[in-house]
Each structure stands twice: as structure tokens, then as C-alpha cells.
Amino acid sequence: MIKRIYLIGNPNVGKSVVFSRLTGVQVISSNYPGTTVELSKGYLSLGGEKIEVVDLPGTYSLESTSKAEEVAVSLLKEYSKNEIAVLNILDSTNLERNLLLTLQLIEAGFPVIACLNMCDDAAHRGVHLDIKKLEGILGIPVISTCAITGVGIKQLIERIPEASPAHRNKISHEELWKEIGRVIDQVQRLEHRHHSIREILEDASVRPFTGVLMATGVIYVSFKIVRFTGEMIINKMADPLFINFYQPLLERLSSSWQEKGFWFHLLIGDLLNQKIDFKQSLGVLTTAPYIEFGMVLPYVISFYFILSLLEDIGYLPRLAILLDNLLHRLGLHGYAIIPVLLGFGCNVPGILATRVLESKRERFIASTIISIGVPCVPLQAMIFGLLGKFGGFYVAGVYLVLLILVVILGLILNRVLTGYSPEFLLEIPPYRFPSLRMLWQKLYFRIRGFLIEAAPVVLIGVAAINILIYFNLFDIISGVFAPVIHNLFGLPKEAIIALVIGFLRKDVAVGMLMPLGLSAKQLFIAATLLAISFPCIAAFIVLWKELGWKYLIKSTLIMAAVSVIVGATLNFLILH
Amino acid sequence: MKRISLAHIKADCKGKVVEISAGTNLQNKLMNLGVYKGKEIRKLSHIGLQGPVVIKVGRSILALGHSLAVKVMLEQE
Numbered sequence: 330m331i332k333r334i335y336l337i338g339n340p341n342v343g344k345s346v347v348f349s350r351l352t353g354v355q356v357i358s359s360n361y362p363g364t365t366v367e368l369s370k371g372y373l374s375l376g377g378e379k380i381e382v383v384d385l386p387g388t389y390s391l392e393s394t395s396k397a398e399e400v401a402v403s404l405l406k407e408y409s410k411n412e413i414a415v416l417n418i419l420d421s422t423n424l425e426r427n428l429l430l431t432l433q434l435i436e437a438g439f440p441v442i443a444c445l446n447m448c449d450d451a452a453h454r455g456v457h458l459d460i461k462k463l464e465g466i467l468g469i470p471v472i473s474t475c476a477i478t479g480v481g482i483k484q485l486i487e488r489i490p491e492a493s494p495a496h497r498n499k500i501s502h503e504e505l506w507k508e509i510g511r512v513i514d515q516v517q518r519l520e521h522r523h524h525s526i527r528e529i530l531e532d533a534s535v536r537p538f539t540g541v542l543m544a545t546g547v548i549y550v551s552f553k554i555v556r557f558t559g560e561m562i563i564n565k566m567a568d569p570l571f572i573n574f575y576q577p578l579l580e581r582l583s584s585s586w587q588e589k590g591f592w593f594h595l596l597i598g599d600l601l602n603q604k605i606d607f608k609q610s611l612g613v614l615t616t617a618p619y620i621e622f623g624m625v626l627p628y629v630i631s632f633y634f635i636l637s638l639l640e641d642i643g644y645l646p647r648l649a650i651l652l653d654n655l656l657h658r659l660g661l662h663g664y665a666i667i668p669v670l671l672g673f674g675c676n677v678p679g680i681l682a683t684r685v686l687e688s689k690r691e692r693f694i695a696s697t698i699i700s701i702g703v704p705c706v707p708l709q710a711m712i713f714g715l716l717g718k719f720g721g722f723y724v725a726g727v728y729l730v731l732l733i734l735v736v737i738l739g740l741i742l743n744r745v746l747t748g749y750s751p752e753f754l755l756e757i758p759p760y761r762f763p764s765l766r767m768l769w770q771k772l773y774f775r776i777r778g779f780l781i782e783a784a785p786v787v788l789i790g791v792a793a794i795n796i797l798i799y800f801n802l803f804d805i806i807s808g809v810f811a812p813v814i815h816n817l818f819g820l821p822k823e824a825i826i827a828l829v830i831g832f833l834r835k836d837v838a839v840g841m842l843m844p845l846g847l848s849a850k851q852l853f854i855a856a857t858l859l860a861i862s863f864p865c866i867a868a869f870i871v872l873w874k875e876l877g878w879k880y881l882i883k884s885t886l887i888m889a890a891v892s893v894i895v896g897a898t899l900n901f902l903i904l905h
Numbered sequence: 906m907k908r909i910s911l912a913h914i915k916a917d918c919k920g921k922v923v924e925i926s927a928g929t930n931l932q933n934k935l936m937n938l939g940v941y942k943g944k945e946i947r948k949l950s951h952i953g954l955q956g957p958v959v960i961k962v963g964r965s966i967l968a969l970g971h972s973l974a975v976k977v978m979l980e981q982e
Binding site for chain 2: 389390392394422423425426429456502503506531532535536537540646649650651653654657662663752753754755756757759
């Protein structure tokens, strides 16, 4: 009786897509090794029974050589072998490398079913596999699937009950590879083809000159598209909706309000010239939704669209090898670019993704760099919204300061921290045409995640600020910190509200700065400080969970020190 | 026949792996990816002087850090 089904396979063979197909549970998949750093569980109905399905992190072999692989291997031992079915997912375009794990699984006595995924891509590349022959050689059910389109999934589910242990003698690794070579000769036929444009591009992106040229182009175009789409959504959709529909509604509510007391202050906020101003009123119904939906959400959509596209095409690992040299000096290796890029969306998934890095030292450096030097989309959207009107110079300035900081910090941490940085070894996936359906699903998944996490915090945050202001409680706090804020950073004492709120959410914090009428210099310093000072509470909790409290304290001390130094330096360096 | 390390062999050249002078864990990792003694691999490129080396082995493309590439010895025809 099967109690649990495990999905196991090399990294980046589409396990998560098969998982989604089997269970209906949506998980994020990308075209690079190590997308799944957490276990996903779901259920599949099989003959009227609900069976648990577990998606394991990718592993190349049964002898674990990394943390993710360890997790995968130890989980396989939780149930006895006759209570589980092991669904081994293989990449049809690269059967040779994938078969090592399959043979090891059979050797170890697991009831295995082989699922040759990405059969459409194999056909495109002229790779032909004889499934029947392979089934005969391995002695286990072999099914050809294309999980993205759903081809073969039904057959796969039907044959799960056939899983039973096959017999194999244990042999050494070298012998295993030799045997795999013989198997491949029998079942695989390669059609000779001229290099396609895809293959030429794959090749060009990993060569020094053409690679850097392509990377520069890709980054530039991505940035342009993010800005362009974000602004388009704001100007063509968000602003018209807020100004033409929402504002008249609120104006009516506000004018019919008799006594403008506490609740009016809380929900609507202050009026400017008898009118509601979405940027300055600071009410739960006015500024809070405007920050989230009118200023931040458009950029969240455009950013994740581009990131998801790059992920699915398979470009990011190529960027990683080009940056390896540079990141080495900061105590990281090239693959750290993936958590960093994710961190630009939101620091939380960025810090979680540092799990793809092997040593604690690397994870600490990467997490610290992300929480100090990588501003999330909500914060960036607000910086663009606020500083943009003073000119691109100030916006670029914030990024420049952050970049310099990251480099200095990395250089120092690399010198000071003990421990080792492991060797860089990475498989570069082929380019794949992104499936629009998958891309859309992933985008929807990420935006929904953003809304669920952000919206309540923003509403509560704005409400809390209003209550504190209404009862004059902020005066006490700002009174204490005024000397520091004023003398050291050159900011008005009200700016302390923003810095405190920054702990809750960065976008709301920048929102707090809007009514203060700050000068370009003050806004520049405040925005930079918000980026480098403590991460928001969500990122803080993840830091603690991932690194433990000892590292959290270290990281926090570094952040505090860096904030004070940078804030003061900027204040004294910039004259006007 | 000459022995040369993966870091020093020219791009677009092939060679047979004769020695990997790394620890067991690294050897296993390379083994799992299909790089082992006797296997023929092709170097695709080298990113910068001290940067990673990109190779093709079977149908996979792998990137090895420079310090690792130095430890992989090849035999070139």
C-alpha cells in the first residue's frame, strides 16, 4: 500500500512542474538549479485514496554532497520501502547525466518509476529515445512526459501502482558511468542538426566578450522595461482609477462627515485646501491604499514579470558565471547573484534563496549584503516616486551609494570572517522557451503573495501611525532622537517617524516622508538611510530563522553602524 | 600526448581527464555531474584570467571556479 510518493531528480529537470500537475498545488519553478529550497507537499487521489506527494530538492546522486541533497536523501528513509513510490524525474535532453541517480535508486531497492520529462524539448533538439527498450533494460516503468503542457501525466498517474523494486547489484561509480554509456548507446539516437540560433546564443552567453556584451544588453533592457511598464500601469491605469473614481467617492464621504474627530483623522487624514491628497493625507482609506496599489503594485508587477521571464529562459546562471570573478572578492561566488536579484523584489525570498550557497559564511555575507544594500521593489518604487521629481541624478545617487557600500562591506567581511568559501561548480541549463501559461501562473502567484503579505501590514501601519500622532505620542520619541536625527543626518525631527515605521514596512516609511516637504538632499539622505538601516520586520524574522540569533545580532550591529556612518557622511559631504 | 590543467588548456580544445587532485567531496560532486577519470571533456571558454572555466561534458554545460579548474588535469592529443 503506497502511503507517500516522492518526486526526486537532478536539479532543474522540472520536478516542481510535475508536482503541480499531480497535486494542483502551485509552486514556483524556474530554469536554474535549486529553485526548490523548501519541501512542498500536496495530495494526489489514486484509486479513491489520498496519497501525500512530496517534492524533494534536486539531487545529482544518493550520496549527498550539499545541504539540499542531504534533506532529499534523509527524507527517503522516513517510510519503509514498500510504503512509498519514488517518482524519478529525468531530463530527456540529458539522459546520460540523469541516469546515475536512477540506477542508484534502483540499486538501493526503492520502488522506482522513471518519468522522462521535457520530451518536447528533446524532440526539438533532435534527441530520440527508445522508451520501451529503456524500460526493458532498467526493469521499471518508464513514461515520457512534458509536464508543462501536461502530455503523459495521465499515463504517469495510472502507472504509479506498478512501482516495485527491481534488482541490481551494487557497483562502483566508474562502473556505473560505463554502464550508463552502454545504455545510452542502445536507447538514444541523436539526429545531426546544424546549430540553431538558440544554441549559438547559448554559446555566446558563456564566452567572455560576447557574454559581457549580452549581459549589459539584458540588464539595460530589463531595467528599461521594468520602468516603462511600471510607469505605464501607474499613468494609464492606477492614477486614473484613483483620481476619477476613488477620489470623488471619498470626497463625498468626507464632506458629509459631521464631526471631524478621531475617526476622520484615522480614515481620511488631513485635508489640503479642503481636498484629499493621496500622497499627503495619511489616512487608512486614502494614503494607505494609494501607496500599495497606486505606487508600489505597478512596479511589483513589472519587476516580477521581467525576473520570471529571465528565470524561465535560463539566463540567470549565465550571469552568475560572468560575475563570479567580481563576487569572489566579496567572499561570495557567482551563484550568489540569484538570491541578490530575488532580493531586489523582496528581501525575504532573497534571504531564503541564500540556501543555494553552501557555507554558513557565504550565507551570512549574502544575507547581510541583501538586507543592507539591496532595496526591495516597494522601497524602490517609492524612491522613484518621490526622488524622481528632483531628477534622475538623485535616484541614481541612492543606487550608487548602495553599490559602494556593498563592495566595501563585502571586502571587509571577506577579510574579517573566518571559514571557507567552497569551490564554484554549477550546471548551466540550456535556454528554454518560456511557457506563457507557466509565466502567467508564476506572476500571479508572486503578486498574490505580495498582496497577502503587504496589504494588511500597510493598513495596520498607517492606522498605528495615525493613532500615535493623534495622541501626540510621536512627539515623545522624536524629542529623544531629535538631536541625532537633526545634527547628524540633517533631517527634521518628524523624519524619525519614517525611520521607526521603516521597521514595519519600507514603502509606508517613505510615504511618511511625503507630507514633510523635505529638500532634495534631505529626501536623498532619508531614502538612503531607509534602504540600509534595519530591514523590515518580515526580513528580520527570516534572518533570525535562517542564520540564528548570534548571526542576527552581528548583522544588526553592522547595519546600525553602517547607517550612522553613511547618514552622517552624506549629510556633511553634500552641501545643498 | 601532453598533460595540462583545465585552467591552462585553450578554449575550444578537448582533453581526457587523467587526474582530479581535489578532496573526496569535490571529486564526488564532479563525478555526479559526469566528470571523472577517463572522461573526455571540451573547454568552451574561460571568463577573465582568474574567472570560472566553462566546459561541455556529454550534453551538459558546467562552470568550474578557477581554483577548481586548476585541479583537473587533462591529457591532450
